[in-house]
Each structure stands twice: as structure tokens, then as C-alpha cells.
Amino acid sequence: MKEKLLDLLACPSCGGDILLAYASKYEEKQIIEAVLSCKKCEREYKVVRGVPLFADLEKIEQDKAETAENFGWQWTHFTQEDQKYAEQFLGWLQPVKKEFFAGKIILEGGCGKGRHTSLAAEWGAREVIGVDLSQAVESAFQATKHLSNAHIVQADIYKLPFKKAFDYAFSVGVLHHTPDPKKAFVSLASKVKKDGAISAWIYGAENNEWITSYVNPIRTSFTSKINQPTLYQLSKLPTLGVYLASKLLYRPINKTSKPLADKLFYNDYLNHLGTFGWREQHNIVFDHLVAPTAFYISKEAFESWWREIGAREVEIIWHNRNSWCGFGKIEK
Ligand SMILES: C[S@@+](CC[C@H](N)C(=O)[O-])C[C@H]1O[C@@H](n2cnc3c(N)ncnc32)[C@H](O)[C@@H]1O
Ligand SMILES: [Zn+2]
Secondary structure (H helix, E strand, O other): OOHHHHHOEEOOOOOOEEEEEEEEEEEOOEEEEEEEEEOOOOOEEEEEOOEEEOOOOOOOOHHHHHHHHHHHHHHHHOOOOOOOHHHHHHHHOOOOOHHHHOOOEEEEEOOOOOHHHHHHHHOOOOEEEEEEOOOHHHHHHHHHOOOOOEEEEEOOOOOOOEOOOEEEEEEEOOHHHOOOHHHHHHHHHOOEEEEEEEEEEEEEOOOOHHHHHHHHHHHHHHHOOOOHHHHHHHOHHHHHHHHHHHHHHHHHHHHHOHHHHOOOOOHHHHHHHOOOOHHHHHHHHHHHHHOOOOOOEOHHHHHHHHHHOOOEEEEEEEEOOOEEEEEEEOOO
8 A cells, every 4th residue: 555545545434534553564665564543533444465444344235245255256366467458448438538547536446456447557647546345456456556656445335435536436347236336326426526527337238138037047046156166167168158159250250241240149249259368258257147236227227327426428328239338527
């Protein structure tokens, strides 16, 4: 943890300033083991292996804890880097471009292994904080500790330990995995300053009826319940199907005949998946099957989120014909 992070932190219980009570271990000028305390209510928060911890997984609601456990396993095992992450990230953040990050103080809701936190830092953010509830923060910290403008914090998106100090917040593939996605979005938006901006990417209800009807029952009753090492092995089977179809059918047909490709089942997404190799496809299939909670959200419902926060200049863009990218500016 870099000491300058203290300036952006606020107690998740009372909003008070956070101070460094004492540190027992530093490494290369970073705080590795320490205790933070709230100036107002005097609650204490530990820093463990470089990450400040604001949510106790043993005390949190069971559905959130299960989600954190499953994704924690995922992001501490699928720690690979992929050269396509930058392009994929910008696809999810449409219409935002990479130049948008320069000089901004940025908050990421649900950073997983920190792949987007590090891109935001590399693209010139003044400071970027990646927050996650799960053990994934350990991977995220390892991936970003060398970047002087990147920070990782463990916290619940519903109880963010920050001041209203951000120029931009984004959340990619997270809100739909929380018990009340709109409420999580409103919580994230509440940390953005007036005239700042927010982006969110979520699963769409439209065109995903086959998932909600046939895949969801398997996910909720089986794949999210079994242990993750077993799912890791089992998920290689559907990955093989996706891999062969995307590489041998969807990619070649999309390159040769777009009208024919448009007739293929779930073409935009499977053609997009075909740009990734085996490891990343396995990660994506595993990600879909491991989540205990996943909402598929209609455009109409998504629009109501933006009205709820009173955003202006809102843009909602359909991505790969199966998900929604939203962007808007914060009015107050
Ligand atoms: C599908 S992953 C996406 C991670 C990252 N945004 C990415 O695209 O690589 C969802 C992440 O949301 C996190 N998450 C779920 N519920 C959360 C909550 N209540 N507060 C903070 N993070 C949460 C999970 O731990 C997981 O790392
Ligand atoms: Zn406090």
C-alpha cells in the first residue's frame, strides 16, 4: 500500500478520515503489514500483504461471501496476461478512449486480478484504485505494486471506504454478480465528483434467453456449488466446444462471408471469443459457470440506473449483441 492512498480513504462505517496507526513491515517504501484507524470512530482496519482490508468475509452476507470465494479462486489461478486485454477493455468501456484516463483520479469497482487497474495506470491516470471483495486482491496487488499510481483495496462495493473524490469510476462485469446490481451501481457512482463520469458493463437480458433458460439452472444448482479445482477440470469440456467452433467455424466464416456469419447462432460473441487463445477462453467459460449470482439486465432496466443517479450525456451501447456498455456524467 502506498502511503498517499490514505488521502482518498474514508471510514466505511462513519466516513471519518483514515490514519496509519502503526506499520510493522515496509517493502520498497510500501506499507505491507500495518493497522489503519478511523480518526472519528476509532475502528481499526488491517493492511495484510500490502492490501488494506475493509470487509470481513466471515461477517458479510452469505451470498456476497460465496461470490467472493468463487471469484477469489478464479483470479488467483487464472493470473495469465493476454495482449488483447487493452482492446477488450476499451470494447467494454465504449465510448471511452484510452486518452480519457490521463490525469484522472479513478475508481474501479471489482478489479479481479487487476488487469484493468494496471491498464488505467499505464494510460496515465493520476491515481487509480482497484477494489475487490475477494482474495483476488492478492493477485491484483502483485500485478500493480510496481506502478506508482495504482492502488488495491479490499472492500464491498456497497460500503466503499472512500471520499467523494473521483473523476471517473468504472466497473466491468461485476455489478450483475452482486445481490442488487442497481444499488451497487448507485454506491459506486456516489464516490464520483460532480462533472466526473462513470462507465459500467453488464450482461444483457436481450439475446441471452438461451443462457437464462438452459445454462442458469446448471450454474446455480451445480457448477457454482462444486469445488473450484473440479470445475476447473470440468469446464475444459465446454471450452473445447467453444474453442473448436470459434476457431474452425465462426472466425473463418466471418472473414469470408458476413451475411452468412450473421445467420450463425450467437455470432458476434463467438466470433469475438475466437480472437482469444485456449487459456483465455477457458478463463471466460469458467467465469460464466463459477458465479453463484448473475443477473441478465434489460436495456430498459439499465436506463433506469442512469436516471436514478441523475446522470447526463448518457450513452448505452449494445456490445457483441449480448451485453450493455453504459457511460454518463455525474450531475451532482
Ligand atoms: C467477473 S469478475 C470481473 C473482474 C474484473 N472487473 C475483470 O474484468 O477482470 C467479478 C469481480 O467482482 C468481484 N465482486 C463481486 N461482488 C463484489 C462486491 N460486493 N464488492 C466488490 N467486489 C465484488 C468479484 O470478487 C470478482 O473479482
Ligand atoms: Zn469511522
